[in-house]
Amino acid sequence: MARSVVLPVAPSRGRLRPLGLDEVRITGGFWARRREINATATLGHCRDWMARVGWIGNFRAAVEGRIERDRRGREFADSDVYKLLEAMAWEAAGHGADSALDTQIAELTESIAPAQEPDGYLNTAFGRPGQQPRYSDLEWGHELYCYGHLIQAGVAQARARGEGELTKIARRAADHVCATFGPGGIEGVCGHPEIEPALVELARLTGEQRYLDQAALFVDRRGHRTLADTEFGRAYYQDDLPVRQATVLRGHAVRALYLAAGAVDVAVETGDDALLAAVVRQWEATVARRTYLTGGMGSHHRDESFGDDFVLPPDRAYSETCAGVASVMLSWRLLLATGEPRFADLAERTLFNVVAASPSEDGRAFFYANTLHRRRRGTVPATDVDSPRAESSLRAPWFAVSCCPTNVARTLAQLPAYLATVDDDGVQLHQYADAEIATSLAGGHDVALRVRTDYPAGGAVTVRIDRSPDRPWTLSLRVPGWARGAAAWLVEPDGTRRSVPVGTATVARRFRPGDEVRLELPVAPRWIGADPRIDAVRGTVAVQRGPLVYCAESVDLPDGHEADAVRVDPSSPPEDGPDAEGTVIVAGELTGHAEQSDAPWPYAPLDRPATTPPDTDGPAEIVLVPYRSWANRGPSTMRVWLPTAEPDPPAAPS
Amino acid sequence: MARSVVLPVAPSRGRLRPLGLDEVRITGGFWARRREINATATLGHCRDWMARVGWIGNFRAAVEGRIERDRRGREFADSDVYKLLEAMAWEAAGHGADSALDTQIAELTESIAPAQEPDGYLNTAFGRPGQQPRYSDLEWGHELYCYGHLIQAGVAQARARGEGELTKIARRAADHVCATFGPGGIEGVCGHPEIEPALVELARLTGEQRYLDQAALFVDRRGHRTLADTEFGRAYYQDDLPVRQATVLRGHAVRALYLAAGAVDVAVETGDDALLAAVVRQWEATVARRTYLTGGMGSHHRDESFGDDFVLPPDRAYSETCAGVASVMLSWRLLLATGEPRFADLAERTLFNVVAASPSEDGRAFFYANTLHRRRRGTVPATDVDSPRAESSLRAPWFAVSCCPTNVARTLAQLPAYLATVDDDGVQLHQYADAEIATSLAGGHDVALRVRTDYPAGGAVTVRIDRSPDRPWTLSLRVPGWARGAAAWLVEPDGTRRSVPVGTATVARRFRPGDEVRLELPVAPRWIGADPRIDAVRGTVAVQRGPLVYCAESVDLPDGHEADAVRVDPSSPPEDGPDAEGTVIVAGELTGHAEQSDAPWPYAPLDRPATTPPDTDGPAEIVLVPYRSWANRGPSTMRVWLPTAEPDPPAAPS
Structure with a gap:
């Protein structure tokens, strides 16, 4: 079995090797239900809203020369169309090749394509008559941020379906970015990090070194005060200190986390252990001092930022949904790089208590902020108007700043990829859900596992080996940090039952089809x-x-x-x-x-x-x-x- | 002795009659020192900064046709020039007629005057070529807000010195407002209340009913959703509910408090007891549920707003200095209207713990927000650049949004007027400081008192009667609410010593010069x-x-x-x-x-x-x-x- 390419994150090195969406299927339980709702309700909901509020129409308005008059939404509205495309592409990976999703992706791509300039520039908010010039507002313009999401969508399409029109648009945009912001070009960074992890992923997809170089350049440039000092200060966009020097995440939480994710990607691809260590150190300090019990990050409403250490008011928790998504992105990259279960612990906490808290049960309304204390009953929001972003009474169908719904959608669409990894020794399970996993171990030997659990309702996880090479290998199971102090038990195929500490429990043996390993977690x-x-x-x-x-x-x-x-x-x-x-x-x-x-x-x-x-x-x-x-x-x-x-x-x- | 006209607030009716700056002098102690610093340091500091950052120069730039290019500061920058003028005028009231302050007032007025349009319109941010049209952005434009401060400055000049050029500019602006926003005109209100109390005061000064009518119209119009719904919601500018229906102050704290002050003014002048009762009710709920121990109001950094009931985080207290000033303005008006000491209690708390907390000891740096918990040592801000508004580490010399310094300055300049009042029965002391008070009682009988105290360091307040009519009258002394539970003592001229409850302690007698009344407050x-x-x-x-x-x-x-x-x-x-x-x-x-x-x-x-x-x-x-x-x-x-x-x-x- 060849190595899968259907991977949201595909590092060329690192402690663990991720599995693709064609290698892991979630077959039941909480996340299967949430993914079903995401596929059948949320994706269409987001598309319909963006058609209705005019964000999709912005591309046509740009082509038709009426963008100055007709543009709708905030300066970063393009990015939500791209995030939806990314979500659709990952979701399509689990469907047949000519799914309705493919048709929708093609239609949306057709809307976008004509708006791209001959030199690769693509943004509906800048550069046309009556608009501000290109790159005239790196602090707030979000142009590179939008490319980041475009590139992630293009990569998703390439990995889910093979390179298509969306991938080509993304590559042209990336080439434009390298030409414009590379050596000798504009010596700036975007006020909102996001281009960094996107360019690294495009380099991984294409093998083009220049995308990685550009990402590394953006990471290194940040913190040298090329962005203006605003009311929120340069820490808001992490331009106060170079990434290598910072000791904790600070400023706007989503920006900080996307940047950290991109820095990990750069560090892994360039073998830059010092950079990786800097991000790990920041992650540690942030988790120890600036994170809510839910895993939520960012307590400030004013600037959507991390507060000072230990400033974590429940009733003014901001805990933006997108910061939860970004935190999962960062933890996943650190897990792949290091193999340490603490990163999967935080991802689990954040997935269940932030990312899963955002959408309503029907997948058509969302929390933007995720407060931990609500003192006043809210009012039922209208279902046909968008809402202010930080109002935390009931979920709202759409927001004027609507980054969260599409971010949740793309995360749920790629969720199976976060369950398990392999390395030279065997298979590692990081998140527990009813799932089927089929991949290959070192040497090309096929392995297949079936996970059965009603976790987190129950604590028992059974892993049945359906296929195994005829040699010893190791099955690793994460024992969450929260299980500390209560016995977790591992039951091996031969009936051996042993208490296991938090961290990683392993069973190493020559598995045979039909073998079962059982983990019992103390969920009381x-x-x-x-x-x-x-x-x-x-x-x-x-x-x-x-x-x-x-x-x-x-x-x-x-x-x-x-x-x-x-x-x-x-x-x-x-x-x-x-x-x-x-x-x-x-x-x-x-x-x-x-x-x-x-x-x-x-x-x-x-x-x-x-x-x-x-x-x-x-x-x-x-x-x-x-x-x-x-x-x-x-x-x-x-x-x-x-x-x-x-x-x-x-x-x-x- | 004729009734003084040197009055910041001069209601034509109400329970108590205020005393003018020519009737009350603060002669020593904490507030005398603070007022001295205000006069000798803060006023010049504010003028120098506004010259340097270009806010004063905006008026000339407007006249010279280069405002589109050269305007400096936020859309409300004009208002700080007016607040400084107001502060200078009240301060001048305590000096000789040709003080250096008068020269400075004249010079600033000369800068402003040519920028006023023939129809009375005056604002450097709107209406000229290349600028947005007049009144095209009532939500954020602050045009009426700026008039409010202009009018208050014009009233201050008239009362301190007699009507002068600044008063004329203010009257022309007020006439323009009435013509533009009166019946048949624009049916709108300003996003930032402030014009309301200003117009009432101008009506009191001039006897012109139309100013009062316009203020009443603005008060009645608010809450009917003529302003757009923004990210912060209409409660932000109190346009969610009519003033008469609201039960608590909400939204942006300064806006809410200025509006409430204006509503009291309208209620008093029109005899509208229902409106007055509505504001009292809102004050009660706000004090009981939405006020910091310091008297500070408004906990949200994001929108400078009141939070939900009981959301009063010390480490994220906003407690804007200007909200403290506005709270004192409101409490003072309610005290004059009702005579109830609870309003003086809150004013005292707020003056000592918010208004006095803002300026540094040298009067050249200020807190904008007044946090109750600082976890991290700040850095020493540069003394030559303005600061973001909500950074609460050390005081800063100036802010990009610099409403607070001039607001503190005008409050300290008018502070003696808040110490005492008279009514038909006698004299009431509300705030305690070394002071000399000379006024007249009903019937025109002169009365003079000398207050000696080192309050609040000590709790003893001695009031010596220097002049008294030869008939009985009542000296009332506020016994602060915080004195509850510990005995406050009143010692009368004849040596009678009695415990007094919180609220108001009175001595009624035929006072003779040399008589002393002594109040002992338990300040332990x-x-x-x-x-x-x-x-x-x-x-x-x-x-x-x-x-x-x-x-x-x-x-x-x-x-x-x-x-x-x-x-x-x-x-x-x-x-x-x-x-x-x-x-x-x-x-x-x-x-x-x-x-x-x-x-x-x-x-x-x-x-x-x-x-x-x-x-x-x-x-x-x-x-x-x-x-x-x-x-x-x-x-x-x-x-x-x-x-x-x-x-x-x-x-x-x-």
Whole structure:
């Protein structure tokens, strides 16, 4: 079996070798359902909206000379058309060669193609009469950013179907970028990183060194203050410090993460271990100090940026969906480069609690920001108008800045590629879902596995070997970091059962078809506390069950209580709910807290509190639901971090 | 003695009658020092900066036909020139008639005057060749907002010196506004309220009903969605709900507060009790649920807006200086209308902890946002470039959006007017400072008082009667709400000493010159807790001493500890420091908290915390300083809300 080419990320070296979408199929369970909705609802939803709001029409308007008057959407609107094309291409990889998706891709490509200038330039927001000149606004113009998404779409088409018109458009654009921004050209970078990983991937696809060189040049150029200092500062677009010198991700979260992903790609292709180590160091500091329990990154609404260390307010969490997507992109690249399971841990957390939280259950509405605490019931948004981006009450069908829906779509379309890898020793499973995997090991020996699990509802994962070379090899299974402290068990084909620590569990043997390996992960719900330096959650606890973060949502509380009424008792362990819906029950009480009357001034001496303690309805069992599923049952209030019963106030000073 | 006209706010009716800047002099103490710095440093600093950054030059550029090319600053830059003029006019009121300030006012006015169009229109950002047309962008254009500040400056000149050229410019602009936006004209409002209180004050100055009618029309028009829905929503500029229907202040804090101030002015002049009651209701809800301990309002950085109820994160407090100024404006109007001391309470809190926190000790640098928790030492900003507005490390000399410095300047210039009022029964003292007050009571009888106090350092306030009519009258003294629970004492001229509750203490008698009334306020430091619905400060306490909010600042901590190292023990009462600097000492400990090493992931099961408890240096006495004085001694970290020693973790679940 030849090495697959249907790969979102195809490094030429690194610790692990990724598997293609023709090698891994997700056959059931949560992600299969989500992928089905993505294919049947979300892709069409995005296309219809972009037709309706005019973003697709921008290309024709450009060709017809009426773009100054008729252009719709923000300066980066082109990029969402490209992201949709990328999503369609990866999705098409799982379908027959002449699927309806291919027709849609061809139609969209036909809309775009005539707008490309003879020199390869392609952008509907710049350069035509009445518009700003090309590259006159590298800070905000997003021209290179748009190319990045165009190139990723072109690569997706080439890998899913073979090079087609979209790939050609992308290559012409990339050639234009190299000619314009290469040595002797404009010595600038784009305000929004994204071109970097795209150019590396195009180099991997085509074998053209110049694309890699250009990506490396962009990575090296950044941090040398070629972009203007704006209200948000140069850290906003990571132009404050060279990538090699930075110690933590900072500024706009999506920009920071796309740049880091591109830097890993450059480091891997050029063998630049120092650059790779710099990104790993930044990832470590960011995960330790600037990441929400959900895996969400970026707490600032104002500039969509990371905050200072430990500034992680739940009620003002921004945690942009696209930052979740970008974080998965980065973690995946670091996993391939290093083989370390901590990167797959974060990817799992982020996929389940950020990426999966964004779309509604029907795949036609989305969260842009993913708050961890909602105090006020929202209103049902109109389904026929786009929404402001950061309003976090209910999911909205579309946004004026609508980067998230297509980003979720392309991630779900390529998701099977994130499940497993191979190396010279064997097969590694990183994410667990019902799946079938067929690939080849070193020496060209075919191997096929079938994974069966209801994870994350249950913790048992069974891997059946369907085909195996007649020699020993190693099956590796990730034991998530959250399983620390509770025994994970591995059951080998011969019945050996052993406790395994977090990290990687391995079974090395001469497998035979029909052999089964079983991993048992302790998914029982558990109380989680935070580092006390995260001031915003002092005095609260959260619940996690397996990789899933839970929340209290008002629709599950009796008597019209809001989520802020919940007080929990962490001396009782959380328990699984009696239903099959994945609920968790915790002990606590419901107070009149949210509804209590106000003192005129909410601050008072400790010995005479401003408000009397709220009434309580007495001990209660409180139902929690997975965070990602909240806000699917109408307007509600919600919180992830739950206050413990308030302690007695300290003795009043005499 | 005739009624003074040197009044920032001169309602024609209301419970209390304000006193003019020629009736009240602040003679010593904190505010006298701040006013001296304002007069001798800040006014010149603002003028020099606006000359340098070109905002003053915009007017000449407009006249000379080169504004399209040469205009500098944001669309509202004109308004800061007007606010400076207003500040200069009020400051001039305390000086001789031909002060240097008068020369500066005349020079600035000469710069402005030629830019006014024959029809009264005056704005350097709109309407000339190459600029957007007049009133083509009511959402963001700030044209009416700029008139508001122009009119307030013109009124200040008239009241301080008699009507002059600036007043004439303002009247022509107001006439233009009435002609353009009156009945039959443009049915719109300005995205930024401010014209409303200005027009009412001009009506009070001139007796012209049409200005009042126009202000009332603007107030009534707002909330009817004549402004476009933007990313921030119509609540941003209070166009979501009519003023009469709203129950709380919302949206952009400065806009909300200026509008509310204008609505009070309209309500008072038109006898519209329902409108007044609506604003009082909004003030009550805002104070009870949306105000920081400092009096600061507006927690969102993104849109400079109020957040949802109880969303008051200390480390992401925006608490814009201008919102503090606007809050004082609103409270002052409500105090005059109702006579209720709660409005003076909030004004005091806000003046000491927001308005006074903004300027540096030398009056040449300012905070735009006033955070309550700074985790990272800032860097010393350059003194010769303007700064982004919301960076809260150290004060900056100027901002690209530089509304705050001139707003502080005009507030300090008019501050004496906020100290006292009269009514038919006598004199009311609202704010305490060394001061001399000379006015007349009903019937034209002269009264003169001398106030001596080192408040807020000390709690004793002595009021000596220097002149009194030979009939009984009432001296009223505000007993601040923070004095609740500790006895305030009033000592009457005859030696009677009685405990007085918070609110208003009165002495009614036939005063004789030389009589003294003494008020003793319990300014000793005390622990303050917050309503538990303010999630962001759970498990922390603050210290207040008199009206002053305190903070821990790293420069006062030993061994290089950061403010986040502080843990306090609220079972010991805070005590005054041994020095004369107003420090407070609290018991607690300094932990290695801020410096401790990281766990790879900062969340963990309760029974195995992610990080080991930080080392502690053992019990310590921790020095706190008044919040308003922080960041005057170089880069530092700071926090107002101090964690109590962490409780034992809850028993781990079995």
